[in-house]
Amino acid sequence: SQQGEEDPQALSIQEGENATMNCSYKTSINNLQWYRQNSGRGLVHLILIRSNEREKHSGRLRVTLDTSKKSSSLLITASRAADTASYFCATREEGGFQKLVFGTGTRLLVSP
């Protein structure tokens, strides 16, 4: 399996704090994507970073990518209770069908 690993598995913070979660992967990639899953629901796309990019921002989200270390991080600034969810990274390999390979996820709990 080429599944990535995410760290930490679970994270508990207070509203207003920043949340950082990390993703490591194994192969050369075309891009890396982050998804959010609210409890019992389908996944929702958050942000995509291409292999030739090092950092990307979208609202309160900041994603970094280090292809030399095969790792990425997702930073959520000024967290809100509504950010409580599981977060997954997914990598798209170079070439072929370019299917997504998902990590195991980080469960984020933001307390009011």
Added chain:
Amino acid sequence: NAGVTQTPKFQVLKTGQSMTLQCAQDMNHEYMSWYRQDPGMGLRLIHYSVGAGITDQGEVPNGYNVSRSTTEDFPLRLLSAAPSQTSVYFCASSSRGGYNEQFFGPGTRLTVL
């Protein structure tokens, strides 16, 4: 647009029974995929399709069949259900190209007794 729809939402089967999980999308996406999600294991790809009439195996295809007769529909068939297939199943679609996001359905929670 309804996006990606899945039916049923919940299903309980007995070992050995067969059934079909339905998936449909109304976004004219070429790519469709089926994943299963088990606790602590993230999502694993079962089967995928790059267009009508074209399907291929993913990471965990054993015990499942798919077909893609139209762009819109991508059913997943369990041939002879086993307790190991107890899981939450997600269907996803995306347009052609490696930089496009996947859109997920709400999932089907399947229990095999």
